[in-house]
Amino acid sequence: MERLGFVLTEGVMARHLSFADMMRLRAVNSYFTALHDRTWRCAWRLRVSELLDNPATRADCLAECSALLLAGVDTGRDSYVLGLLQPLGDFDKLPGAEDIAAQLKQLLFHVVARQRPEIVGAVLRAGGRKLVTAKNQRGCSCLWLSARKGWLSGMQALLQAAAQHDALPELLLMPSGQGENCLYVAAQHGHLRVVEVLLEAAAGCGLLRCLLLYSRGGGGSCLLASAACGHREVMLALLAAAERCGAGRELLALVRPNGASCLWISIFNGHREVVRALLGVAGRELVMMHKQNGVSCLWISALNGDVEMLEVLLQAAGDRVQELLLQTKHNGVSCLWISAQNGHVPVVRMLLEAAGSAAHALLMLVRDDGASCLWAAAYHGHLEVADVLLEHGDRDLLMLTRHNGESCLYVSAEQGYLRLTRRLLAGGGSALAMLVKTDGCSCLFACAVYGHDMPAEALLRQHARELLLMRRHDGCSCLYIAVYMGHESMVRLLLGASKRLGIDGELLQMTTSNGTSCLLSSVQLGRRVISAALLEAGGSALLRLARSDGANCLTVVQNTLALTQTRAVYRGSELEAEYRQILELVERACNELDVDLASVSAAEGEPCF
Numbered sequence: 001m002e003r004l005g006f007v008l009t010e011g012v013m014a015r016h017l018s019f020a021d022m023m024r025l026r027a028v029n030s031y032f033t034a035l036h037d038r039t040w041r042c043a044w045r046l047r048v049s050e051l052l053d054n055p056a057t058r059a060d061c062l063a064e065c066s067a068l069l070l071a072g073v074d075t076g077r078d079s080y081v082l083g084l085l086q087p088l089g090d091f092d093k094l095p096g097a098e099d100i101a102a103q104l105k106q107l108l109f110h111v112v113a114r115q116r117p118e119i120v121g122a123v124l125r126a127g128g129r130k131l132v133t134a135k136n137q138r139g140c141s142c143l144w145l146s147a148r149k150g151w152l153s154g155m156q157a158l159l160q161a162a163a164q165h166d167a168l169p170e171l172l173l174m175p176s177g178q179g180e181n182c183l184y185v186a187a188q189h190g191h192l193r194v195v196e197v198l199l200e201a202a203a204g205c206g207l208l209r210c211l212l213l214y215s216r217g218g219g220g221s222c223l224l225a226s227a228a229c230g231h232r233e234v235m236l237a238l239l240a241a242a243e244r245c246g247a248g249r250e251l252l253a254l255v256r257p258n259g260a261s262c263l264w265i266s267i268f269n270g271h272r273e274v275v276r277a278l279l280g281v282a283g284r285e286l287v288m289m290h291k292q293n294g295v296s297c298l299w300i301s302a303l304n305g306d307v308e309m310l311e312v313l314l315q316a317a318g319d320r321v322q323e324l325l326l327q328t329k330h331n332g333v334s335c336l337w338i339s340a341q342n343g344h345v346p347v348v349r350m351l352l353e354a355a356g357s358a359a360h361a362l363l364m365l366v367r368d369d370g371a372s373c374l375w376a377a378a379y380h381g382h383l384e385v386a387d388v389l390l391e392h393g394d395r396d397l398l399m400l401t402r403h404n405g406e407s408c409l410y411v412s413a414e415q416g417y418l419r420l421t422r423r424l425l426a427g428g429g430s431a432l433a434m435l436v437k438t439d440g441c442s443c444l445f446a447c448a449v450y451g452h453d454m455p456a457e458a459l460l461r462q463h464a465r466e467l468l469l470m471r472r473h474d475g476c477s478c479l480y481i482a483v484y485m486g487h488e489s490m491v492r493l494l495l496g497a498s499k500r501l502g503i504d505g506e507l508l509q510m511t512t513s514n515g516t517s518c519l520l521s522s523v524q525l526g527r528r529v530i531s532a533a534l535l536e537a538g539g540s541a542l543l544r545l546a547r548s549d550g551a552n553c554l555t556v557v558q559n560t561l562a563l564t565q566t567r568a569v570y571r572g573s574e575l576e577a578e579y580r581q582i583l584e585l586v587e588r589a590c591n592e593l594d595v596d597l598a599s600v601s602a603a604e605g606e607p608c609f
Contacts, residue, residue: 132162133170139177147182147198150191159201168205172198179216187234188225195222195234199241209245212238213254221254227262227278230271235262239281252282259292267297267309275309283316287324294329302335302351305344314354322358325351326365334365334373341376345384352392363393370402378408378424381417390427398428405437413455414446421455425462433463440472448478448494451487460497468498468507475512483518483530491530495537508538515548523557523586526578532585540593543586554590554597557583 135141143162146155162168175181183202186194202211215221223242226235242251255261263286266274278286290296298317301309317324328334339347355362366372374397377385386408389397401407409424409432425433436442444467447456459467471477479498482490498504511517519542522531534542546552561579590597 132158132165132167133174135174139175141171141174141176141182143171144174144176144180144182144185147186147191147194148189150186150189150194152191152193152197155194155197159197168201169207172202172205172207172211173214175214175216181211181214181216183211184214184216184220184222184225187222187231187238188229190226190229190231190234192231192233192237195237199237203241203245208241209247212242212245212247212251215254220256221251223251224254224256224260224262224265227266227271227274228269230266230269230274232271232273232277235274236277249282249285252278252286255289259290261286261289261297263287264289264291264295264297264300268300272309275312279312279316284318284320287313287316288320290327294327296324296327296335298324299327299329299335299338302339302344302347303342305339305342305347307346307350310347310350314350321354322356325355325362326358328365332366332368334362336362337365337367337373337376340373340382340385340389341380343377343380343382343385345382345388348385348388352388359392360394363389363397364400366400369404370400371406372397372400372408374398375400375402375406375408375411378412378417378420379415381412381415381420383417383420383423386420386423390423395428398424398432399435401435404439405435407432407435407443409433410435410437410441410443410446413443413452413459414450416447416450416452416455418454418458422458425458430463430466433459434466436470440470440474442467442470442478444468444470444478445472445481448482448487448490449485451482451485451490453489453493456490456493460493464497465501465503468494468501468503471510475510477507477510477518479507480510480512480516480518480521483522483527483534484525486525486527486530488529488533491533495533499537504537505541508534508542509545511545515546517542517545517553519543520545520547520551520553520556523553523582524560526560526575526582528578528582528585531582535585535589540595543589543593543595543597552597554583554586557586 133141136145143155143158146158158171159168162171172183173181176185180188183195183198186198198211199208202208212222223235223238226238239248239251242248252262256265260268263275263278266278287297290299298310298313301313314321314324325335328337336348336351339351352359352362363373367376371379374386374389374393377389398408409421409428412420412424433443444456444459447453447459468478472481476484479491479494482494494507495504498507508518519531519534519538522534543553557579561576561583564573564576564579586597589595
């Protein structure tokens with residue numbers, strides 16, 4: 001690299017040094033005075049002009065200039081940097097002007113990043129309009145970077161330079177690579193004084209309305225940014241400025257692409273002070289706004305169980321409170337529905353009381369699959385919520401079912417909620433207990449599937465005969481389901497209840513559409529204990545039941561045992577031993593009851609594995 005020579009006189013030393021050497025010497029020696037500063041500045045200016053005139057040394061000169069300028073900024077030596085910039089003041093008239101402009105642009109962004117206000121003005125004076133409106137690789141201007149960091153002095157210098165070059169409107173509205181302008185990013189980071197300066201500058205050039213209503217590429221205004229981050233003072237400053245230029249309502253009406261308003265975002269993020277400030281400006285209009293999926297501010301507060309926020313929103317809605325309460329999400333879920341699902345008892349009570357005459361309509365709102373708010377409470381076992389709903393509701397609420405016929409009692413029994421099942425039975429009676437799904441499953445079937453003995457016992461105390469004799473569309477009874485799922489205690493409960501009612505024989509004789517009885521299913525699946533209980537209760541009539549293909553319990557267990565013996569993985573296993581015991585059990589029952597099943601011609605039974 002071409003070494004930049006300097007002749008230092010004054011009778012102290014006469015030596016040719018590069019400027020880098022001189023910088024290092026200056027760092028360790030305090031000998032040099034202001035006179036020597038003037039000496040090297042003059043020499044530097046002459047030397048740079050000489051090197052730039054020569055095409056052979058121009059590139060090296062610019063590279064060394066850039067390195068020395070950046071080093072001077074990093075080390076805090078402002079006088080050196082200002083001196084280095086002097087010969088580049090009219091760079092448009094110098095050879096290699098484009099290269100010099102690129103070096104100055106790099107220096108300007110470096111100075112802004114280091115926040116050096118003393119140097120910003122000098123760099124801008126040297127660079128002119130092009131430098132004021134320059135962008136970095138990410139599409140950000142220096143004003144944008146200063147606003148983001150809250151660097152007020154640097155931003156003021158940039159605004160002053162932009163005004164001198166008639167570039168202020170362009171600079172204020174210039175977005176970053178992500179579509180955010182300087183006001184947006186200042187509001188997002190809560191730099192109140194920066195926001196005020198930008199608003200004053202925009203008002204001075206007639207761009208206040210345009211700057212406030214600017215929306216970033218992905219959607220969202222400066223007001224939305226400040227509300228999302230909880231910057232109350234910044235938000236109030238923006239609203240005040242919008243009122244001055246008549247853009248208040250338009251600013252409040254700006255939403256994100258998903259429809260979220262400034263009030264919705266502040267509630268979602270839990271900024272209570274911001275919410276109160278917004279409601280004080282335009283409460284009713286903002287409360288009634290909702291996202292594109294139908295989620296309103298009241299809905300999100302009900303979801304979170306925020307009683308205090310709900311009270312504020314309901315008061316702000318005024319005479320439109322019923323309209324607000326009846327708003328639903330796109331899938332039909334209302335604010336009452338979501339609060340019932342999450343078990344927020346105070347919220348449920350507050351919403352129903354606020355609804356007044358519309359309480360019944362609010363209770364009858366269902367999800368798109370037909371699920372009611374009572375169904376949601378029953379599914380999650382919220383007994384207290386169900387009590388509140390039933391206090392304000394009537395029989396119509398209890399009888400609501402999903403599109404598949406699933407009632408609140410069915411889902412309560414399915415989940416095994418004993419107290420809730422009793423409460424629903426007390427309110428709905430036999431009509432609710434007799435409701436079945438579209439496939440014919442009753443609430444007792446739900447208990448049989450999952451082995452919930454206690455809810456099943458509560459059901460059997462009031463409606464035993466009807467529930468026990470119900471069949472699914474494929475012919476399965478509740479006893480068959482309990483046997484198939486292997487719930488021994490449930491099987492004994494159902495057998496005991498049917499015996500007390502004198503319908504045990506009828507229950508045991510029920511078969512599926514292909515003729516499979518509960519005993520045949522039990523022996524096929526290897527349920528030895530359940531098979532013994534069924535044989536004890538059913539006797540010879542149960543033993544003689546055969547499938548539609550002719551297979552009976554003896555042939556099924558024999559063929560299944562034979563299959564276990566032909567497969568090495570099952571030979572000598574517990575499974576083989578279990579089937580041997582079941583075979584002995586069936587043979588002993590045949591002998592005791594004088595039933596000859598061996599003479600029955602039947603197809604091979606299907607193994608359970």
